[in-house]
Amino acid sequence: MVSPVAEAAPVAFVTGAxxxxxxxxxxxxxxRGHRVVAVDVDEEGLAKLALLDDVVALAGDVAEExxxxxxxxxxxxxxxxxxxxxxxxxxxxxxxxxSPGSIERFDRLFAVNVRGIALGIRAAAPALRASGGGAIVAxxxxxxxxxxPGTWGYNATKAAVINLVRGAAxxxxxxNIRINAIAPGxxxxxxxxxxxxxxxxxEAVTRRxxxxxxxxxxEQAEVVWFLASPAASYVTGVTVPVDGGLSANGGILxxxxxxLPTRTATEGDxx
Numbered sequence: 623m624v625s626p627v628a629e630a631a632p633v634a635f636v637t638g639a640x641x642x643x644x645x646x647x648x649x650x651x652x653x654r655g656h657r658v659v660a661v662d663v664d665e666e667g668l669a670k671l672a673l674l675d676d677v678v679a680l681a682g683d684v685a686e687e688x689x690x691x692x693x694x695x696x697x698x699x700x701x702x703x704x705x706x707x708x709x710x711x712x713x714x715x716x717x718x719x720x721s722p723g724s725i726e727r728f729d730r731l732f733a734v735n736v737r738g739i740a741l742g743i744r745a746a747a748p749a750l751r752a753s754g755g756g757a758i759v760a761x762x763x764x765x766x767x768x769x770x771p772g773t774w775g776y777n778a779t780k781a782a783v784i785n786l787v788r789g790a791a792x793x794x795x796x797x798n799i800r801i802n803a804i805a806p807g808x809x810x811x812x813x814x815x816x817x818x819x820x821x822x823x824x825e826a827v828t829r830r831x832x833x834x835x836x837x838x839x840x841e842q843a844e845v846v847w848f849l850a851s852p853a854a855s856y857v858t859g860v861t862v863p864v865d866g867g868l869s870a871n872g873g874i875l876x877x878x879x880x881x882l883p884t885r886t887a888t889e890g891d892x893x
Contacts, residue, residue, distance in 0.1 A: 661681075766861075
């Protein structure tokens with residue numbers, strides 16, 4: 623039996639929930655009163671989230687249709703409704719197009735990064751309609767807005783997410799279901815730890831971000847929260863770059879660094 627309180631409280635399911643942006647999203651939504659179904663292939667990462675009240679963990683691969691179906695079913699069984707779906711799960715990597723196994727790697731990228739979102743939308747839509755409408759937020763990337771060397775497959779899948787969101791948003795808008803995406807730039811997650819740890823590459827990438835720093839996962843989660851909230855009630859079909867200005871920079875020139883503090887006449891002046 624689902625209590626009236628549980629029925630009234632908003633409910634979301636979040637994929638890619640065990641770490642990075644997904645974990646930050648689960649924790650933020652939980653802090654702000656949501657009940658959450660947390661979905662990931664990483665059972666160990668899910669275990670720490672399952673310790674939170676009103677968070678239910680589900681281990682599964684979003685490329686498989688049964689995973690999103692089970693996430694929605696758990697939301698309805700445990701909490702009685704569904705108000706939002708955050709389709710964040712994704713993987714990276716590509717390698718040279720002509721290398722052995724490149725197409726097989728691309729197929730897996732597409733299965734998780736694009737098929738997983740399409741399956742999530744399809745599974746969530748009926749439950750969102752039953753709740754009177756709701757919001758879906760997908761995770762794309764600034765790599766879906768432009769190309770990066772050596773990651774053609776990742777670029778292609780993240781670009782596909784952007785147009786999937788546009789098309790699906792049009793189809794579902796009259797049903798009071800809003801569908802949007804974020805396009806994160808450099809964010810401190812397990813996926814980017816190798817770049818940040820590299821003595822030269824991490825600094826070089828950071829230098830190209832106008833904000834001159836990488837985002838914390840919580841900063842991405844805050845934009846997800848906005849897009850899923852009533853504050854964005856007239857926003858649908860858009861992808862919001864959350865990238866410290868990276869996608870605004872044409873890349874020909876490096877953005878300016880913060881100036882040193884201005885020295886006043888009295889500071890260190892012995893005359």
